[in-house]
Amino acid sequence: MTTRRAFLAGLAAAGATPRLGWAAVGQPAYLAAARRADGGFVLTGIDAQGRDAFTVPLPARGHAGAAHPGHAEAVVFARRPGSYALVIDCASGAVLHRLSPPKGRQFNGHGAYSADGALLFTSEQVAEGSAGRIGVWDVAAGYLRTGEVSTHGIGPHELRLMPGGDALVVANGGIDTAPDDRTKLNLHAMSPSLVYLRLDGSLLEQVALEPGLAQNSIRHLAVSPDGQVAFAMQWEGARGMALPLLGLHRRGAAPVLASAPLGDELAMQGYAGSVALSGDGTEFVISSPRGGRLHRFGRDGAFLGAVSRADVCGLAPHPQGVLASDGLGGLLLLRGGATEVLAAAPLGWDNHVVALAG
Numbered sequence: 567m568t569t570r571r572a573f574l575a576g577l578a579a580a581g582a583t584p585r586l587g588w589a590a591v592g593q594p595a596y597l598a599a600a601r602r603a604d605g606g607f608v609l610t611g612i613d614a615q616g617r618d619a620f621t622v623p624l625p626a627r628g629h630a631g632a633a634h635p636g637h638a639e640a641v642v643f644a645r646r647p648g649s650y651a652l653v654i655d656c657a658s659g660a661v662l663h664r665l666s667p668p669k670g671r672q673f674n675g676h677g678a679y680s681a682d683g684a685l686l687f688t689s690e691q692v693a694e695g696s697a698g699r700i701g702v703w704d705v706a707a708g709y710l711r712t713g714e715v716s717t718h719g720i721g722p723h724e725l726r727l728m729p730g731g732d733a734l735v736v737a738n739g740g741i742d743t744a745p746d747d748r749t750k751l752n753l754h755a756m757s758p759s760l761v762y763l764r765l766d767g768s769l770l771e772q773v774a775l776e777p778g779l780a781q782n783s784i785r786h787l788a789v790s791p792d793g794q795v796a797f798a799m800q801w802e803g804a805r806g807m808a809l810p811l812l813g814l815h816r817r818g819a820a821p822v823l824a825s826a827p828l829g830d831e832l833a834m835q836g837y838a839g840s841v842a843l844s845g846d847g848t849e850f851v852i853s854s855p856r857g858g859r860l861h862r863f864g865r866d867g868a869f870l871g872a873v874s875r876a877d878v879c880g881l882a883p884h885p886q887g888v889l890a891s892d893g894l895g896g897l898l899l900l901r902g903g904a905t906e907v908l909a910a911a912p913l914g915w916d917n918h919v920v921a922l923a924g
Contacts, residue, residue, distance in 0.1 A: 715767025
């Protein structure tokens with residue numbers, strides 16, 4: 567009996583290059599990077615029940631990724647500041663392309679495809695000074711880098727495609743980091759911002775926080791189908807502060823900062839590691855691996871409650887709520903204020919879970 571991998575190998579030997587859809591790899595709903603118990607690293611496809619659809623070895627720690635909208639192909643990014651990104655055929659496990667930023671640039675752990683899958687956009691910064699850049703790569707041309715545009719800020723982290731597919735939203739963290747490590751060089755002169763760009767790089771809108779929150783680094787993003795953007799923040803100022811770690815924004819309006827009660831806010835330890843919109847579109851959730859907590863907020867910014875879970879960080883929409891992952895191998899379904907353990911694996915899930923749709 568011919569196996570799928572043998573079939574693919576035969577096609578490759580014949581010169582064919584099949585582009586299989588996600589159904590060919592078990593119809594995963596999510597991608598997540600993880601560390602194995604033996605110290606190795608993998609990219610795993612996960613279905614909506616928390617089961618493995620596929621596992622692909624990685625050469626080093628992965629951070630986040632981007633899934634091609636049409637076929638079973640994903641890009642995995644190294645942890646910031648990173649020097650590699652791997653394009654992986656999730657059907658065969660083969661590394662199709664190894665992407666490197668130009669000299670003097672660094673990958674910052676995140677990227678996104680255009681709606682038609684023709685372009686890949688990568689979050690980057692100039693090594694000296696941390697000026698933000700978005701790399702533009704032509705997928706059909708073998709991920710040929712065709713240019714870059716400014717993020718109009720420094721230290722960009724996550725970027726997302728906006729509904730309609732004609733614009734990007736970028737989280738500029740506002741932090742200048744040393745080129746060879748993660749040392750922060752400008753904590754007293756930070757300038758975080760949320761930026762909207764057309765796909766050609768032209769600036770649509772730039773949103774900054776009030777001066778008293780300039781040390782609240784804007785890091786991660788979730789976008790609703792109607793264009794509301796949620797941004798998760800990490801406080802880089804004095805320890806022990808109870809400051810909002812979630813912001814909500816709509817184009818043309820002022821940002822809304824969502825706060826939890828004092829005790830709950832303090833328990834987050836100034837750190838939101840990820841953000842996601844629930845599958846039914848009614849609430850946003852942020853995570854804190856430092857605090858071992860999940861905080862739930864309504865679309866208007868009202869605090870809905872907290873859930874405790876050690877080392878929880880990765881978040882993504884789930885048809886019944888929000889999928890969460892932790893560093894101890896747990897995959898959880900958060901449904902309102904209740905949690906259900908979907909799976910436990912001998913893995914340490916990394917910071918993010920990437921939804922293949924929604």
